[in-house]
Amino acid sequence: MAPPKGKLPRGEPLDQSQCRLISLPAELRTYIYELALLVEPDANNDVFIAHDTIRPAKFRTKPSVLALLATCRQIYQEAAGIFFAQNNICIPYRALYANSSNYKASGFLDETSQLRLDGLHQLKVMVYGTTQHKKYFPQWESLTVACKSLRKASALTKLHFVLGPRFNGRLWLMHIKEEMVFLGRAIKRLALVTELCFELPGDLVFPYRETVRSELEKASAKLPDNTAKVYFGVGHTMQRYAITSMRVKLWCTLCS
Numbered sequence: 001m002a003p004p005k006g007k008l009p010r011g012e013p014l015d016q017s018q019c020r021l022i023s024l025p026a027e028l029r030t031y032i033y034e035l036a037l038l039v040e041p042d043a044n045n046d047v048f049i050a051h052d053t054i055r056p057a058k059f060r061t062k063p064s065v066l067a068l069l070a071t072c073r074q075i076y077q078e079a080a081g082i083f084f085a086q087n088n089i090c091i092p093y094r095a096l097y098a099n100s101s102n103y104k105a106s107g108f109l110d111e112t113s114q115l116r117l118d119g120l121h122q123l124k125v126m127v128y129g130t131t132q133h134k135k136y137f138p139q140w141e142s143l144t145v146a147c148k149s150l151r152k153a154s155a156l157t158k159l160h161f162v163l164g165p166r167f168n169g170r171l172w173l174m175h176i177k178e179e180m181v182f183l184g185r186a187i188k189r190l191a192l193v194t195e196l197c198f199e200l201p202g203d204l205v206f207p208y209r210e211t212v213r214s215e216l217e218k219a220s221a222k223l224p225d226n227t228a229k230v231y232f233g234v235g236h237t238m239q240r241y242a243i244t245s246m247r248v249k250l251w252c253t254l255c256s
Helices: 026-036 065-070 073-079 082-086 139-152 176-187 208-220
Strands: 047-049 089-092 122-127 158-163 195-200 229-234
Touching (some): 139 158, 139 176, 195 208
Parallel strands (some): 047 089, 158 195, 195 229
8 A cells, every 4th residue: 555645643633622613502513514515506406416537637626515524523423414415416327326337436325424325315316328229328227226226315305317318219118118117126115205206308209208207107106105296307408417517526535
């Protein structure tokens, strides 16, 4: 293992009672955490998080608001779930879990502690690709794997999938029926989800759109909560998500 680049701190750990932030009342500290961890959303009112494999120069990047959680263990314990609780999180399915569709890096659910996931109540997952061949675009399978992975997010109540775009409806429907069986089983494990939304691509035209909706409705009927609401919407192309005002990198080393 290579030696650390910087000098390691020596001596006794600092007395937390000397920290002015810790000396404040708990309610006031929580309010400060909420302000510090609030991120300006993009045009869709989402905070897009991604694991960038190509990192830009340091002078082009801004410090992550999540650096606050690395200050000390007490602050981490008190503020870990606030970021997810107050921001509308949006994430591409390739970054959601490990080893997904040619994506070999560790996923968001693998790198995020349970303490932080306990604050995640709503999530938008973008499921998309760039080709029409199923080998390179396993969209329906990605829905199933995403639902299986999200069991770890035990506090999740609102789940929104954005699908598309697709340019050939016939090819897109070739494997949907056989995969909906597995998707229904995965949805059945989402115990606390009360709102499930599927946003269909705008280029999916009649009659393919109706077929997709019908199959997804059958799978969604497996939700454990009988009062759960299932929504369907029609969006534009995924190009609107390519330009975002804020990307929050969650793969920094934090206290666990």
